[in-house]
Every structure is written in structure tokens, then in C-alpha cells.
Amino acid sequence: MENGNYILIDKSIIAEGCAYDFSIYYFHNKSKIKKLQNKGVVIDSDDLLYFEQANKLYVHAHEHSSYKKFMQENFVGKSGNPVSFASKFNSIYKNASKALNDLFDNPEKLSNYKESKKIVNELVESVLDDDFAIKSLMEIATHDYYTHTHSINVSIYALSLGNFLSLSTKELEELGEAALLHDLGKSKIDSNIINKKGSLTIQEFKIMKKHPSFGVSIGLKLGIKNKNILEGIKYHHEKMDGSGYPNGLYNDEIPLYAKIICICDIFDALTSQRSYKQAMTSYEALKLMKVEMNRHIDLKLLNKMILMFK
Incomplete structure (x- = not known):
């Protein structure tokens, strides 16, 4: 409302x-x-x-x-029954996948960015829908890991959590955009590093750590001036104990959107299938995050996410 x-x-x-x-x-x-x-x-x-x-x-x-x-x-389907929320959202997800694929192929093209803005609006409308259910979204989300579908999934989880936290529509729009664009800087990194199976070398990881700053640079070129969105993109790899990057921010120095995106980023990575690892269940991922990553992520937000899934 x-x-x-x-x-x-x-x-x-x-x-x-x-x-x-x-x-x-x-x-x-x-x-x-x-x-x-x-x-x-x-x-x-x-x-x-x-x-x-x-x-x-x-x-x-x-x-x-x-x-x-x-x-x-x-709005009825072929069976004569009303089109379900899941069916409608499936269409949004497919459009989002194409839009994000285009954006990562040509990240500085303004029309591609404008299409991503439309996707954010549709995703926000979805989480505010009377029939919204996180279970429906998880069934639709693609769990084979690709950079652009990962970005859509992270945005879905972030908006779901943001809605659970009672963020305003304006805040959800900001959060959704930051989450959708959080990995845009990876478009400036060698695909051999992005798609490498297994661990990165020290030098490769140094290069990878530049992607949040690259993302902010692209955002500025696209005309993004909103500080909250830019900070969400830049600081989504910061950790609560100060061991993250790019600035080594500590605890409450990390902006809320970045904390939310960080949790959702990890969750989707853990629950996605890759060529070199099996996907975890939601329960396994949340348990691992709470037990093994408790010094890195905001536990209050993680507990809210666990409640949301319940």
C-alpha cells in the first residue's frame, strides 16, 4: 500500500x-x-x-x-483457471534473464541499463503482490550458476528479505537495483577468471576483488547518482569483522543494503549448481552461514532471513 x-x-x-x-x-x-x-x-x-x-x-x-x-x-490460463503468481513471475524471470544477459554483454549501453530498471520495478511489484511467497520464487529461480541469473536471484532474495524487514517501496527499489547490479563489474574481468573451476590464485583473486569498484565506475557512467545504490554495489563483499574488501569496513560501517546483498549473494552461491560442486539445500546453506560465517555476516539479518524462509 x-x-x-x-x-x-x-x-x-x-x-x-x-x-x-x-x-x-x-x-x-x-x-x-x-x-x-x-x-x-x-x-x-x-x-x-x-x-x-x-x-x-x-x-x-x-x-x-x-x-x-x-x-x-x-487473466486466465488455457485451463480456464486464473494465471498463478508463479506463472506470472516465471515470465518476469525469463525477461529479466535476457535483460541481464544483454547488460553484462554491453554494460555501458544506456538502453540495457534502462531495461534493468524495468526489471527491478517488476520484481518489486512481485514481492509486494498479495500472492507473494518466497517458496514460489525459489522454485522458479534458475539454480545453475551464471553471472546474470545469479544477479537476478540475489535481487529476488534481497527484495524478499527487504520486504520482510518492512522496507518502503522506495527503499526496495534502491535495494533491488543495487542487488541486480552488484556483480556488474565482473563484466570488466577476464572471463577465464570469472568462469574458473575451483580456487583462484592470489593474483587472480586480486583482480577479482576489483569488481565492486568496477561496478561503481560503470554505474556512474550510466548516470547512477543514488548513494545507497552505489554503496550497495561497492561494499557487498565487506565483512562484519573488517576482513572484507574493498575498504575493510567493520560492523556498522557497512551500509544496510550491502549487508543484505552480501547474505543473499552467499546464499545463492551455496544453493546453486556448478560444474565442480553440488548445490546445497536451503537448510544446509543457512546452517553453514550461521555456524561458519558468523564473524563475516550480520547475524541479525541472517536470523531474519531464516524466519522469512520458515
Whole structure:
């Protein structure tokens, strides 16, 4: 819910020639709510231009039941049953995979970055959905480890945890973007190092440790100015005992988004299948993190993540 009275809806339902049994709103200048379309008014081609410019759409809380009824009656699968949250999210995941693949292939292309922003918005909408369930997302997520699908998974887990922590929509958008882009700097590192099976040499690890700073440099070139997003990218390998990189930050010196991304990064790496190792179960991964990594990660956040999975 936004401002206590307005609820986020699925923007993909908007189509020319349609009329809805509820009014549609958007936030003007990110603060003032304005009505975009009156209840029962047919959408024409001119109206569509305004809908395209609106980043997110909302209904008033008292018309939310009309919106839910519309979704149940109109968004049906081949079986005649309403399209499930999992089915809808599967489509988002596939689009995200393509967008991230393009972004890692050409990380400084502005249009690729803009597509990744759309993905973040869709992921945020998903975790705020009434039917959201972390179990559904884990069933859909690809657990063969690739850099771009890993970034999507980390974003999903980070947003799920952020939502569990009751972060605001704006904070979720920042966190989601930082998580989605956290490994973007790896696009500047030799693929032989990125894809190496087994342990890196000391020299290779020195090179690998540069990827957070590379990611920030790419982000700045793309026009990212938000400090929270840039810090999430830069500090996701910092450790609570000060032994991390690139700055050796200690405990509360590490920003919240970086702490969240760090935990989700480790969790996805442990639960993903690689050519040289088997994937752990969620239980095994969380147990290992709590027992063997307790000096490195924020245990309060890890405990929240464990509660979230329960």
C-alpha cells in the first residue's frame, strides 16, 4: 500500500479499448497522487501515452476488490483457471534473464541499463503482490550458476528479505537495483577468471576483488547518482569483522543494503549448481552461514532471513 490508501497494481493490464471498474492513479513528482483514468472510461490511444509515462499505477484501497475481481475474471490460463503468481513471475524471470544477459554483454549501453530498471520495478511489484511467497520464487529461480541469473536471484532474495524487514517501496527499489547490479563489474574481468573451476590464485583473486569498484565506475557512467545504490554495489563483499574488501569496513560501517546483498549473494552461491560442486539445500546453506560465517555476516539479518524462509 502507498500512503495508506493506494495499492500498487499490475501495469501490464492496461490496453487500448478497455474500461475498468475502478479508477487508476499515479504519483505525480513522486509525492502527490493524481487520478490518471476515471472508472468506466474507455482507454484510447492518447490515454496510452500517459500510461506509458507513469512508472507505476495504483487503485484506491476501497476499489481494490474490484481490481482483484478483474484480474480473476480476465487473466486466465488455457485451463480456464486464473494465471498463478508463479506463472506470472516465471515470465518476469525469463525477461529479466535476457535483460541481464544483454547488460553484462554491453554494460555501458544506456538502453540495457534502462531495461534493468524495468526489471527491478517488476520484481518489486512481485514481492509486494498479495500472492507473494518466497517458496514460489525459489522454485522458479534458475539454480545453475551464471553471472546474470545469479544477479537476478540475489535481487529476488534481497527484495524478499527487504520486504520482510518492512522496507518502503522506495527503499526496495534502491535495494533491488543495487542487488541486480552488484556483480556488474565482473563484466570488466577476464572471463577465464570469472568462469574458473575451483580456487583462484592470489593474483587472480586480486583482480577479482576489483569488481565492486568496477561496478561503481560503470554505474556512474550510466548516470547512477543514488548513494545507497552505489554503496550497495561497492561494499557487498565487506565483512562484519573488517576482513572484507574493498575498504575493510567493520560492523556498522557497512551500509544496510550491502549487508543484505552480501547474505543473499552467499546464499545463492551455496544453493546453486556448478560444474565442480553440488548445490546445497536451503537448510544446509543457512546452517553453514550461521555456524561458519558468523564473524563475516550480520547475524541479525541472517536470523531474519531464516524466519522469512520458515
